Amino acid sequence: MKICPKCDSQNANNAAVCKNCGASLNDVPDLSDVVADVEQKSRKPAVAFLCAFVSFAASASKGLLPLESEDVTSTHYILYFIGCAVSIIFLVFCALLLRGIFKKKSIPAIGLAAVLLGIVCLIMVILDVLSLPATIADFRTLF
Numbered sequence: 382m383k384i385c386p387k388c389d390s391q392n393a394n395n396a397a398v399c400k401n402c403g404a405s406l407n408d409v410p411d412l413s414d415v416v417a418d419v420e421q422k423s424r425k426p427a428v429a430f431l432c433a434f435v436s437f438a439a440s441a442s443k444g445l446l447p448l449e450s451e452d453v454t455s456t457h458y459i460l461y462f463i464g465c466a467v468s469i470i471f472l473v474f475c476a477l478l479l480r481g482i483f484k485k486k487s488i489p490a491i492g493l494a495a496v497l498l499g500i501v502c503l504i505m506v507i508l509d510v511l512s513l514p515a516t517i518a519d520f521r522t523l524f
C-alpha cells in the first residue's frame with residue numbers, strides 16, 4: 382500500500398499516480414515494505430541477545446566439567462573445546478547483529494542486555510584463550 386504524500390489517500394502497491402489527486406507516487410515506498418523493514422530491525426537486538434545467551438551458556442557449561450579432578454577423560458576436554466568454539470561463534474553472531482547499535486538514539490532494553498551479556502561472554506572467551514595453552518598441555522598429558 383502507498384500513502385499519497387499530498388492528500389494521504391491509500392493507493393495500491395503498484396500505483397504510479399494517486400487515484401484521488403493524481404500526484405506522482407513513484408518515489409513513495411510501499412508501506413508493507415517499510416513495516417517489514419522496521420519489524421526486522423526491531424527483531425535484531427532480540428536475536429543478538431539470544432546469541433549472547435547461547436555463547437554464555439556454552440562458556441559457562443565448561444565450568445561443570447571436572448577439569449581439576451583426577452577422573453577427567455579426553456571426552457571432558459573435547460566437550461571443553463566444543464564449548465569454547467560454540468561460545469566464540471555465537472559471540473561473533475551477537476557482535477555482527479549489534480553492529481551500529483550505539484549509533485542509534487534509542488537503544489531497546491533487549492539490545493542493551495545483549496551488549497552487557499556479550500561483554501561478559503567476551504571476558505569469558507578472553508580468559509579461555511589465555512588459559513588455552515595450559516589446557517592443551519593438560520590434555521596432552523592424558524596420552
Ligand SMILES: [Zn+2]
Binds near residue numbers: 385399
Ligand atoms: Zn493524493
